[in-house]
Amino acid sequence: MEASDNSTLDSRDADQTMDACQASEEEELRCSGRIRNPTERMLAFQKEEAKKKEKRLIHLYDQWKTQARKAREQLKSDISESQIAALIDSLEKGKDNVTSLYMEIRSHLTPSSEMRRRIDACEAVTKDIVKIAYERIADLEDYDSEAVKQRVRELLQRDYARSIYGSTVSPSSQHSLNSIVAAKRADAAAELAAKEAEYEVLLEEEKQKEKIQLLEEQQKRDLEAQKRELERLKAEKDIRAARARLVVHNQEVMQEDSVYSADLNTRGQQHVSPQHPVSSAPIQQPTSVPNPALPPQTDVSYLAQAVQDTIAMNRLPMPEPSVFTGDPIQFIEWKASFASLIDRKNISSADKLHYLRRYVGGPAQKTLDGIFYRNDDAAYKDAWNRLNNRYGQPFIIQRAFREKLANWPKIQSKDAEGFRTFADFLHTCQEAMPHVKGLDILNDCEENQKLVQKLPDWAASRWNREVTHVMKEKQEFPSFQDFVAFMLMEAEVACNPITSFHALRSSESPIDADTSWLIWKN
Structure with a gap:
C-alpha cells in the first residue's frame, strides 16, 4: 500500500511540474510577443551613453588625426620598409577604432553632419596616406626626396584633408555640442530657404498667370480690332467700286452731251457757211469742263493694280513644308517651316493635325500612332510633344x-x-x-x-x-x-x-x- 501511495504521489508531482513548465512557456510566449517601449529613464540612460560614446569617438578621432600628421611627416624622410609597415598598421588600426565606435553610436543615435564629415575625412585621408606608403615600399631603393615631398604635399590640396592637417587643437565636448547645434541650425536655415524659395516661385507663378491673362485679353482686343479693320476695308472697297461705276456713268453722260452739242453746232455752221468744214471747237468742248473725276480715276487704277497683283500671286506655286521622315538633323528646319506655313494660320486644330499627318512620314509617323483618332487641341499639343521629345532634344540632334x-x-x-x-x-x-x-x-x-x-x-x-x-x-x-x-x-x-x-x-x-x-x- 505504501508503495502504491508513493507512486501515486510521484505521478501527481510530475503532472504538477509539467503543468508549471507549460504555464511558464506560455507566459514567455506572451511576454516575447509584447512590444517593449523603453521608459523615460531608459531613454535618458541611452542618450547619456550615446554622449559618452560620442566623447570617446572624438578622443579616438583626435588620436587618429595625430597619427595621420606624424605619418605624413615620417613619409617625407628616408625610413625603412618595416617602419613604413608599422606606420600603415597603426594608422589603419586607429581608423578601424574610429569607424567601429561610430557604427555603435549610429545604431542608437542619428549622428550629426559634422560627425559624418569627420568619419568620411578619416577614411579618405587614411586611404591616401596608405596609398603613398605602398608606393614608397615599391620604390624603396630609388628614394627621391624632392619627389616624395611633392607627393606628400599633394595631400594638403584635398578639401577634406584641410581639417586634418590645418590645426592641431583638439575640439572639446562643448565644441561637439556646438557643432550639433550648428548643424541643426543649418538644417533649419536650409528648410527656411527652401520655403522662401517655394514662396517666391508661387509669387512668380501668380505674376506669370496675370501676365498670360493680360496677354490673352490683349490678343482678344487686337483680334477684334483686326476684324473691325477688315470690315472697314471691305466697306471701303465697296465704296470705291461704287464710285468707279459712278465715274464711268458720268463719263458716258458727258460724252453723250458733247456729241449732242457738237451736232447742234454743226447744224448752225452749215446754215451760215455750208462750204467750210466743222471746226475743232465742238471736240474741245468737253475738255473745257472741269474734271472733278481725277481722284476716282486714281482709285480705279489702284483697284485695278491690286486685282492684278492678287492674280499674279495666285499664279505662284503655294509654298509647303517638306516631309519629315525622322532625321534629327532636319527636325529644326522642318519645324520652323511647318510653324511658319501652317501652324500660324488661323485654322482649327483638326486641320493642323491633318497637315501634320501629311508632312510626317517614315519612322517619325510611327511616333504619332494613336494621335490622329482625336482632333482637339490636346491631341495637337501631344503630337508636338512626342516629336520634340523624340527628335527635338539638343542631345539627340x-x-x-x-x-x-x-x-x-x-x-x-x-x-x-x-x-x-x-x-x-x-x-x-x-x-x-x-x-x-x-x-x-x-x-x-x-x-x-x-x-x-x-x-x-x-x-x-x-x-x-x-x-x-x-x-x-x-x-x-x-x-x-x-x-x-x-x-x-x-x-x-x-x-x-x-x-x-x-x-x-x-x-x-x-x-x-x-x-x-x-x-x-x-
Missing part, C-alpha cells in the same frame, strides 16, 4: 550630327566632289552650333583629329601647316570655324571649273592627268 561625322567615309585623293560635300556638311554643323547645345565639342582638338582622318593626304598636310602656323602665333589650337573656312576654301579650289585638276584632266592623257594631280596637290 548633336548626337545625330556627330554620328554622321563619325560614319563619314574617307575621301579619296581625286574625289573633289566628295571633298566639297564633306565641306558643305561641316558648314552645316557650324551653322547649327548656336542652336544645338553640345556641338561646341567640335572645337576640341581631339574631335578635329577625327575629322582630319577623313581627309585625303594632301588636305591633311595643308591643314597641318595651318594649325602649326596658328599655334605658333596664338598659342592655341584653331577653332572649328577656322577648320570649316579652310575646308570651304580648299573645296572651292579643288572644284574650280576653269583651272582645277578636274577641269583640266579631260583634255589630257591619263598619265599626264596623274602627273598634273601630283603637282597640283603638292
Whole structure:
C-alpha cells in the first residue's frame, strides 16, 4: 500500500511540474510577443551613453588625426620598409577604432553632419596616406626626396584633408555640442530657404498667370480690332467700286452731251457757211469742263493694280513644308517651316493635325500612332510633344550630327566632289552650333583629329601647316570655324571649273592627268 501511495504521489508531482513548465512557456510566449517601449529613464540612460560614446569617438578621432600628421611627416624622410609597415598598421588600426565606435553610436543615435564629415575625412585621408606608403615600399631603393615631398604635399590640396592637417587643437565636448547645434541650425536655415524659395516661385507663378491673362485679353482686343479693320476695308472697297461705276456713268453722260452739242453746232455752221468744214471747237468742248473725276480715276487704277497683283500671286506655286521622315538633323528646319506655313494660320486644330499627318512620314509617323483618332487641341499639343521629345532634344540632334561625322567615309585623293560635300556638311554643323547645345565639342582638338582622318593626304598636310602656323602665333589650337573656312576654301579650289585638276584632266592623257594631280596637290 505504501508503495502504491508513493507512486501515486510521484505521478501527481510530475503532472504538477509539467503543468508549471507549460504555464511558464506560455507566459514567455506572451511576454516575447509584447512590444517593449523603453521608459523615460531608459531613454535618458541611452542618450547619456550615446554622449559618452560620442566623447570617446572624438578622443579616438583626435588620436587618429595625430597619427595621420606624424605619418605624413615620417613619409617625407628616408625610413625603412618595416617602419613604413608599422606606420600603415597603426594608422589603419586607429581608423578601424574610429569607424567601429561610430557604427555603435549610429545604431542608437542619428549622428550629426559634422560627425559624418569627420568619419568620411578619416577614411579618405587614411586611404591616401596608405596609398603613398605602398608606393614608397615599391620604390624603396630609388628614394627621391624632392619627389616624395611633392607627393606628400599633394595631400594638403584635398578639401577634406584641410581639417586634418590645418590645426592641431583638439575640439572639446562643448565644441561637439556646438557643432550639433550648428548643424541643426543649418538644417533649419536650409528648410527656411527652401520655403522662401517655394514662396517666391508661387509669387512668380501668380505674376506669370496675370501676365498670360493680360496677354490673352490683349490678343482678344487686337483680334477684334483686326476684324473691325477688315470690315472697314471691305466697306471701303465697296465704296470705291461704287464710285468707279459712278465715274464711268458720268463719263458716258458727258460724252453723250458733247456729241449732242457738237451736232447742234454743226447744224448752225452749215446754215451760215455750208462750204467750210466743222471746226475743232465742238471736240474741245468737253475738255473745257472741269474734271472733278481725277481722284476716282486714281482709285480705279489702284483697284485695278491690286486685282492684278492678287492674280499674279495666285499664279505662284503655294509654298509647303517638306516631309519629315525622322532625321534629327532636319527636325529644326522642318519645324520652323511647318510653324511658319501652317501652324500660324488661323485654322482649327483638326486641320493642323491633318497637315501634320501629311508632312510626317517614315519612322517619325510611327511616333504619332494613336494621335490622329482625336482632333482637339490636346491631341495637337501631344503630337508636338512626342516629336520634340523624340527628335527635338539638343542631345539627340548633336548626337545625330556627330554620328554622321563619325560614319563619314574617307575621301579619296581625286574625289573633289566628295571633298566639297564633306565641306558643305561641316558648314552645316557650324551653322547649327548656336542652336544645338553640345556641338561646341567640335572645337576640341581631339574631335578635329577625327575629322582630319577623313581627309585625303594632301588636305591633311595643308591643314597641318595651318594649325602649326596658328599655334605658333596664338598659342592655341584653331577653332572649328577656322577648320570649316579652310575646308570651304580648299573645296572651292579643288572644284574650280576653269583651272582645277578636274577641269583640266579631260583634255589630257591619263598619265599626264596623274602627273598634273601630283603637282597640283603638292
